[in-house]
Amino acid sequence: MHTDPILVTSAVAVVAGIISQAIARRLRLPAILPLLLSGMLLGPSVLGVIDPASLGEGLRVLIGFAVAIILFEGGLSLKADSFRNAGATIRNLVTFGALLTWGVSALIARWLFPELGWGLSLLFGSLIIVTGPTVIQPLLASVRPRQRVSDVLRGEAILVDPVGALYAVLVLEYLVEAESIGKGAVFGEFGLRLALGGGLGLLAAGFLYLLMKRRSVLARDLHNLAVVAIAIGAYALSELLISESGVLTVTIAGFILGWLHPPGIEKVEEFKSQLTTMMVSIIFVLLSANVALAGLVGLGWNGLWLVLAVIFIVRPLVIFVSTLGGDLTLAERLFLAWIAPRGIIAAAVSSLFALILSQGGEPLGELVLYLVFAVVVGTVLVQAPTARWVAARLGVLEGDRNGFLFVGGNTIARALARALDRAGYAVQIVDRSQWQVDRARAEGLHARCADALDPLEIENFDLFGIGHLCAATPSDGVNRLAVQLYAREFGRENVRAIKLESSPPDDLSAGDPMYAFGSRLVWEDFLERLNAGQEIRSAEVDEDLAVDEIGRLLPGAVALLAIDEHERVRFLEDDDPLTVGEKLFYLTPGSDVESTGDSP
Known part of the structure; x- marks a missing residue:
């Protein structure tokens, strides 16, 4: 039987990548571990099913496109709020923090592996600057540290990727071309990369913004594909003009587009997230197929000391220098010092550069x-499983999750969200x-256009401070699914659905949701009252x-929620008691009753 190595390699990489992702989610492992193991197992050194060399130059192009998509998606997900909360720390980490990582890592590598010389040691140092959103984002979703700690790690992971890649390019070109074109030309070309990446990234973001604002230009089902095509096109154009400038172009384009926030950006983020998952899966399987276990073991004790030095010396030094004079607590700084897992960008760029060096006759x-x-x-194995334990020991886990997620952006959901928002609780509408999302935002509410029942989209939700769910759609089926899905995240006692007239009664033994507000207020009655001018108030x-x-105390009023002095929330059922000191949220027709501060 004739076998096509390109076909087999491509198909097996796709299948193995998705299976590895499924295993990682089922076992709650960092995806990079099963991806690495499957690639090494299927690669030439073990089973020989996958042969990345059969792809030839296509592998290099595929790696480039994958890196472009990953960095563009990372830029999109980086919100301006992150800079308001931790901008100075993020800036320090991606500037002289990155330089410090580079220099100290190179020194240690040069000491432990003197055969590398200074050139390759500096190349190694530049390659491990990056942390990467594909590893950090799932880790943060699992650990849930304090908001500003999360903002620092997320912001650093996204912004330091192009910085590390550009430093690595500078070192590589110095090694490969300095003798032929001169040292000055190498540094001059580095400056041109910065200028081109920044300028072209701004232009690409502006063009994408105008395209998404004018929805009539493209059919709705082409928007996501058009954004991906333009991002890849901008990357390719940048690479054609000056090699290795594309990473900066797509990162800046993604960040600026996310900051401008054109209509429909959430759908683009959803699509890009799924595409990123696919690309990470395929690329990491292909890259790890070139890595033999014997090669890792062959690094010996010095390889282990190098990994430990990166974890216990380099990262803590970088964090404590980068946070000097800041407002982070010692516990927060210690947690940041512990978390810096490397991911797909480090692996992809190092694989690409190893190929270039080998073609140039560099055996090392x-x-x-x-x-x-x-x-x-090493960083993933050590840091990912211990991150939550370390965060708990240091006391930097997210505080009480008293906020509310509303599934549905209709009149009922917005009224409840406004009342809770005014009372100081975090609210989010999906x-x-x-x-509906635009209407919620116009009322000053945080809203996201997404499918709240899609597990892939849920992973992208920023649920910091959110610990309660209210499913408030006019579909009983959707509400029930939402309650069942989010009970795993928030706990069954913290999820409710608003009852419809057509809804069956609660059947807790069958796992049906408990309805908010008991039988006192169904969806249709709630909507009718709000349309008649009734309001939700607190007292x-x-x-x-x-x-x-x-x-009896407030004629016509309906009790909705009660929050005690410990900030515990109760959806009020028909016969629930109310105790002194609780904050009551109620629906009332009275226009002469003052809001917050009244005492029923």
Whole structure:
């Protein structure tokens, strides 16, 4: 039987990558571990099913496109709020923090592996500057540290990738071309890369913004594909003009587009996230297929000391220097010092550069590749499983999650969200309708256009501070699915659906959701009351009473929620008691009743 190595390699990489992702999610492991193991197992050194060399120059192009998509998606996901919360720390980490990582790592590599010389040691140092959003984002979603700690790690992971890649390019060109074109020309070309990447990134973001603002230009189902095509096109154009400038172009384009926030950007983020998952899976399987376990073991004790030095010396030094004079606590700085797993960008760029070095006759290029992979594996193995334990010990886990996620952006959801927002609680609305999302944003609410029932989209939600769900759509089926899905995240006692007239009664033994507000208020009645001008208000309870007594004190009012002095939230059922000191949220028709501060 005739076998086509290109076909087999490509198909097996896709299948193995997706299976590895599924295993990682099922076992709650960093995806990079099963991807690495499957690639090494299927590669030439073990089973020989995958042969990346059969792809020839196509592998190099594929790596470039994958890096472009990953960095563009990372730029999109980096929000301006991150800079408001931790801008100075992020700036320090991606500037002289990156330089410090580069220099100290190179010194240690030169000491432990003197055969590298200064040139390849500096190349190694530049390659491990990057951390990478593909590893950091899932880790943060699992650990849930404080908001500003999360902002620092996310911002650093996204912005330091192009910085590290550009430093690596500078060192590589110095090694390969300095003798032929001169040292001055190498540094001059580096400056041109910065200028081109910044300028072309701005132009690409501006063009994409105008395209998405004018929805009539393209059919709706082509928007996501058009954004991907333009991002890849900008990357390719930048690479054609000056090699290795594309990484900066796509990162800046993604960040600026995310900051401008054109209509439909959430759908683009969703699509790009799925595409990134696919690209990471395929590329990492292909890259790790070139890595033999014997090669990693062959690094010996010095390889282990190098990995430990990166974890216990380089990272803590960088964090404590970069946060000097800042407002981060010692515990927060210690946690940041512990977390810096390397990922796909480090692996991809090192593989690409090892190929270039080998073509240029440098026999030690493969040693650099194995050292980088050792750092990737070591940092993920050590830091990912221990991150939550370390965060708990240091006391930097996210505080009480008292905020609310509303599935549905309709009148009912917005009214509840406005009342809670005014009372100081974090609220977030998710709806598939851009029109409903725009209405919520116009009212000052945080809203996202997405499918709240899609697990892939849920991974992209920023749920910091959110610990309660209210499913408020006019579909009982959607509400039930939302309650069942988010009960895993928030706990069954913190998820509710608003009952419809057509909804069946609660059947807890069958796993059906408990409806918010009992039988006192169904969806249709709630909507009718709001359309008639009734409002949701809050007041402090100053005497013990039952929920059904509220109507006696506030004629026509319906009790909705109660929050005690410990910030615990209760969706009020028909016969629930109210105690002194609780904050009560209620729906009332009275226009003469003052809002917050009244006492029923």
